Amino acid sequence: MKVSARNIFRGKVAATRPGTVNAEVDIDLGGGDHLTAVVTLTSLKELGLSTGCAVIALVKAPWVMVLTDASGVKLSARNKLAGTVKAVEVGAVNAEVCIALPGGTEVMAVITRDAVNELGLKAGVAATAVIKASHVVLGVPA
Amino acid sequence: MKVSARNIFRGKVAATRPGTVNAEVDIDLGGGDHLTAVVTLTSLKELGLSTGCAVIALVKAPWVMVLTDASGVKLSARNKLAGTVKAVEVGAVNAEVCIALPGGTEVMAVITRDAVNELGLKAGVAATAVIKASHVVLGVPA
Amino acid sequence: MKVSARNIFRGKVAATRPGTVNAEVDIDLGGGDHLTAVVTLTSLKELGLSTGCAVIALVKAPWVMVLTDASGVKLSARNKLAGTVKAVEVGAVNAEVCIALPGGTEVMAVITRDAVNELGLKAGVAATAVIKASHVVLGVPA
Numbered sequence: 001m002k003v004s005a006r007n008i009f010r011g012k013v014a015a016t017r018p019g020t021v022n023a024e025v026d027i028d029l030g031g032g033d034h035l036t037a038v039v040t041l042t043s044l045k046e047l048g049l050s051t052g053c054a055v056i057a058l059v060k061a062p063w064v065m066v067l068t069d070a071s072g073v074k075l076s077a078r079n080k081l082a083g084t085v086k087a088v089e090v091g092a093v094n095a096e097v098c099i100a101l102p103g104g105t106e107v108m109a110v111i112t113r114d115a116v117n118e119l120g121l122k123a124g125v126a127a128t129a130v131i132k133a134s135h136v137v138l139g140v141p142a
Numbered sequence: 143m144k145v146s147a148r149n150i151f152r153g154k155v156a157a158t159r160p161g162t163v164n165a166e167v168d169i170d171l172g173g174g175d176h177l178t179a180v181v182t183l184t185s186l187k188e189l190g191l192s193t194g195c196a197v198i199a200l201v202k203a204p205w206v207m208v209l210t211d212a213s214g215v216k217l218s219a220r221n222k223l224a225g226t227v228k229a230v231e232v233g234a235v236n237a238e239v240c241i242a243l244p245g246g247t248e249v250m251a252v253i254t255r256d257a258v259n260e261l262g263l264k265a266g267v268a269a270t271a272v273i274k275a276s277h278v279v280l281g282v283p284a
Numbered sequence: 285m286k287v288s289a290r291n292i293f294r295g296k297v298a299a300t301r302p303g304t305v306n307a308e309v310d311i312d313l314g315g316g317d318h319l320t321a322v323v324t325l326t327s328l329k330e331l332g333l334s335t336g337c338a339v340i341a342l343v344k345a346p347w348v349m350v351l352t353d354a355s356g357v358k359l360s361a362r363n364k365l366a367g368t369v370k371a372v373e374v375g376a377v378n379a380e381v382c383i384a385l386p387g388g389t390e391v392m393a394v395i396t397r398d399a400v401n402e403l404g405l406k407a408g409v410a411a412t413a414v415i416k417a418s419h420v421v422l423g424v425p426a
Contacts, residue, residue, distance in 0.1 A: 001357040003414070004350040004381075004399035019163050021303050038182075040322075043360035056357065058414075061396065062204045062346045065279070066146040073143040073198065076185035076280040091377030093233030093252070096396065097146075110377070110396070112203065112238065112252070115146035130145070130200075132279060137349070137416060138360040161305050180324075204346045207421070208288040215285040215340065218327035218422040235375030235394070239288075254345065254380065254394070257288035272287070272342075274421060 001139070006061040006096070006108035009035055013053045016044060024078075025049060025138065027057055031103020036078040037136035047140045056139040064109035065130040066097055068119045078133035081107060085125045088116055097121055099129050107131075143281070148203040148238070148250035151177055155195045158186065166220075167191060167280065169199055173245025178220040179278035189282045198281040206251035207272040208239055210261045220275035223249055227267045230258055239263055241271050249273075285423070290345035290380070290392035293319055297337045300328065308362075309333060309422065311341055315387020320362040321420035331424045340423040348393035349414040350381055352403045362417035365391060369409045372400055381405055383413050391415075 011029040023044045027035045035057055039047075049055060070080070083101040095116045097109045107129040121127060153171040165186045169177045177199050181189075191197060212222070225243040237258045241249045249271040263269060285292075295313040307328045311319045319341055323331075333339060354364070367385040379400045383391045391413040405411060 001355070002351065002353040002403050004393070004395035004403060006396060006399065021163055021305055037360075039360045047358055047360060058349065058359070060346065060349060062202065062394075065200065065202060067144065069144040071143070072284050073281045074189055074284045075200070076179075076181045076189060089377070091233070091375070093231070093236045093238060094377045096377060109146070110204075111146035112148060115148065119144050119146060130279065132277075134276060134418060135416075137414065139357045142356050142358045163305055204344065207342065207344060209286065211286040213285070214426050215423045216331055216426045217342070218321075218323045218331060233375070235373070235378045235380060251288065252346075253288035254290060257290065261286050261288060272421065274419075276418060 003058060005058040007059040009057040009105060011055055013049055013051050013055050015051060016049060018044065024133065027055055029103060029105045033101045033103035033105040035136065036133045037138050038133040039138055047138060054141060058137040058139065059131055059135060061096065061108040061110040063131065063135040064107060066109050066111055066119065067128040067130055068125065070128055075130060077130045079131040081129040083127065085121050085123055085127050087123055088121050090116060099127050145200060147200040149201040151199040151247060153197055155191055155193050155197050157193060158191060160186065166275065169197055171245060171247045175243045175245035175247040177278065178275045179280050180275040181280055189280060196283060200279040200281065201273055201277060203238065203250040203252040205273065205277040206249060208251050208253055208261065209270040209272055212270055217272060219272045221273040223271040225269065227263050227265055227269050229265055230263050232258060241269050287342060289342040291343040293341040293389060295339060297333055297335050297339050299335060300333060302328065308417065311339055313387060313389045317385045317387035317389040319420065320417045321422050322417040323422055331422060338425060342421040342423060343415055343419060345380065345392040345394040347415065347419040348391060350393050350395055350403065351412040351414055352409065354412055359414060361414045363415040365413040367411065369405050369407055369411050371407055372405050374400060383411050
């Protein structure tokens with residue numbers, strides 16, 4: 001598989017929680033890193049996802065928010081992945097930010113250059129990647 | 143809280159409409175401006191959202207569409223926020239557009255430079271920000 | 285209608301599959317090209333969508349992933365639109381990629397410049413546009 005998504009997370013299904021229409025899928029990314037996805041029950045069945053399965057989670061970098069100070073706020077987004085900025089690459093309007101999680105997973109975010117400045121993002125700074133569970137596309141080896 | 147999202151709307155919960163899985167949350171942004179979000183029932187409960195609560199709504203700028211001529215069309219997106227372009231900042235491929243709503247709320251959109259030209263976006267032009275309710279991340283003071 | 289979304293697909297509703305909260309809408313784009321959208325039941329009713337209706341589907345270019353090698357993987361995303369790259373326009377961080385589908389529909393994706401290089405995207409290359417059904421905004425003539 002070759003795909004444009006900057007985030008291609010490989011892991012194992014840790015748990016599935018089927019609802020009436022959608023299902024939450026908890027993914028173990030290794031090293032203690034986790035990601036939660038929401039897919040339709042139809043997709044859950046078509047992909048044959050169950051606990052222990054190998055799974056690929058795709059997230060485009062523009063769908064990732066970056067938070068540097070989470071004090072005093074609780075967010076509805078399922079994934080709040082705390083780590084450390086590894087690199088920042090700045091363009092004319094946008095910038096790519098790479099956040100390394102404790103378990104070794106790296107998350108890429110595309111945010112505005114203004115946000116990079118306001119948040120003081122640079123290598124070594126603590127930062128949290130915020131990802132909506134419904135923005136995660138899942139894949140399985142065919 | 144410091145977050146990369148260009149849109150950090152602060153308001154009060156005007157109403158919640160719980161469904162079987164998700165809930166719609168109407169947010170009063172002040173000055174007559176409103177925003178609707180869809181979150182899971184789980185999030186609604188975890189955040190303790192009910193009418194009158196202070197709430198923060200986060201929307202990344204690339205998730206906002208800009209419409210200049212809505213004549214002859216009805217859209218499925220819950221939020222169609224009519225206002226006036228306040229500023230446009232153009233980059234190599236993308237551009238940031240700031241739309242001021244009548245009540246004082248400002249909405250930032252990242253769209254392509256081509257779209258800026260086609261829509262003739264510049265300060266003073268009437269424009270509507272289109273935001274899917276499911277693209278809104280909600281937060282509450284912890 | 286004038287809108288910033290790079291993808292404005294015009295077609296006819298081929299089928300609707302209402303669920304308890306959401307509904308899937310299959311859209312015939314002509315020439316054998318198809319797109320699937322998920323909207324709320326409320327939107328389905330408000331827009332009056334039923335088989336045979338004219339419909340407009342809006343998708344922002346940053347919401348489109350590009351896949352060049354789908355071998356060995358099955359994805360949860362409803363829309364996997366196989367076609368051929370027609371053009372690539374590269375900026376500082378991002379690039380616009382136009383993929384032509386067999387039936388004549390063109391899909392625009394905004395992806396990173398790095399992804400363009402890694403996937404070897406240029407005119408004539410086979411590529412698949414991946415679009416989540418929940419990222420499609422539907423419209424009807426008012």
